[in-house]
Amino acid sequence: MAAVKNILKHVSPEIAGRRRKCYRKKAHVILKGEPCLVVHDGPQSQTTYCTVCASEILTKANGALANLHAHFTAPHDAGSQE
Numbered sequence: 709m710a711a712v713k714n715i716l717k718h719v720s721p722e723i724a725g726r727r728r729k730c731y732r733k734k735a736h737v738i739l740k741g742e743p744c745l746v747v748h749d750g751p752q753s754q755t756t757y758c759t760v761c762a763s764e765i766l767t768k769a770n771g772a773l774a775n776l777h778a779h780f781t782a783p784h785d786a787g788s789q790e
């Protein structure tokens with residue numbers, strides 16, 4: 709049986725191996741050993757975010773996921789889409 713597809717492969721948590729800068733705000737510094745969120749935008753492109761921005765990004769993603777979920781868990785009598 710095929711595994712359930714992971715559609716969030718391009719996002720992963722990492723522990724900073726060295727001092728890094730947050731991609732969203734240069735003033736946000738990620739110290740060595742701190743957790744950070746890495747987003748792979750392409751083969752040669754990845755962006756790193758500090759815990760504060762990561763939290764906001766994940767909150768937004770949560771909303772998007774909930775939105776997606778709603779399309780598939782809505783009651784059958786919810787009506788039709790335009």
Ligand SMILES: [Zn+2]
Binds near residue numbers: 730760761
């Ligand atoms: Zn940040």
